[in-house]
């Protein structure tokens with residue numbers, strides 16, 4: 001790696017070593033205890049002249065005191081893994097059975113540590129708050145952390161975060177004005193009828209048939225209710241009912257997710273899902289337990305000012321390959337933080353033939369140093385602007 005004029009504590013090879021250590025210990029959201037301990041160990045190994053640390057549940061906050069007070073720039077990484085059994089065959093594959101960093105949060109954490117290590121050595125102009133946030137995948141960790149009040153005096157005035165992107169070239173930065181990611185909402189539907197013998201359907205209340213109606217009718221929402229110029233997704237990824245062919249099932253459990261690029265459309269789709277589920281329950285004379293859970297997964301809406309500054313920097317920096325991207329139907333609870341604090345989310349290209357959440361997902365590690373350098377450069381430039389406000 002090229003030597004900088006200023007001091008930089010973590011080198012590219014150290015960062016890759018850290019990423020591999022984090023990759024081996026993926027944990028489900030709100031249970032990231034080993035990850036938190038590892039992160040604390042690495043953060044404590046940096047010079048602590050300028051920063052303070054706070055813990056909240058499995059989260060870590062690091063506040064770097066700037067040369068001048070009065071403005072704080074935030075940087076957020078998520079730290080949780082997924083319930084996926086890794087199949088990459090990598091020497092440093094997950095040591096936690098049935099758990100994997102299949103969404104690349106190990107890369108996110110490592111880039112955050114790289115940026116922090118630089119500002120631990122080189123005091124920033126304005127304050128920086130680094131947020132190592134739990135449960136991006138499952139429990140709106142960002143929303144929970146924000147609502148806990150733990151940020152207190154360290155509350156950022158503006159905030160940045162990225163997600164890795166296997167479809168973009170390694171180290172490239174993708175971003176756009178407006179909506180980057182969809183708002184999501186989890187669907188959990190349980191239809192409860194009456195089980196019975198396959199030969200006597202009239203004495204039972206078959207929930208395979210009721211559930212199948214729900215699955216089919218749901219398909220009309222995007223085609224019939226959402227404005228075709230806009231976009232929406234309703235995916236039901238899980239349907240379980242029954243045990244064997246000659247027993248009528250008295251229960252069907254169906255789970256899925258809603259995706260829309262505006263909150264208005266997300267709410268519209270939620271209303272239609274509820275109406276259809278109620279209608280199926282009514283017509284099949286069965287019970288329905290329906291949970292539509294959005295949590296903090298609002299659309300990720302980039303702020304016009306911070307995003308203009310971000311895109312301008314990335315476009316005009318020779319070392320950065322900047323790509324203007326389209327919105328994506330992935331979700332992120334950073335959408336919640338962006339609904340409270342102006343800021344920008346972007347993609348970091350990690351070039352992998354396998355998608356996010358795949359058991360074969362293997363991001364290219366060359367992206368780490370590119371992400372670290374791009375963000376250090378941007379934050380240094382940004383501080384000269386916001387420091388003069």
Ligand SMILES: CC(=O)N[C@@H](CCC[C@H](N)C(=O)O)C(=O)O
Pocket residue numbers: 103136137138163184185186256257258297329330331332333356
């Ligand atoms: C980046 C990414 O893959 N995020 C997840 C967020 C999940 C939100 C929530 N649990 C849901 O399923 O609605 C995604 O699946 O897009």
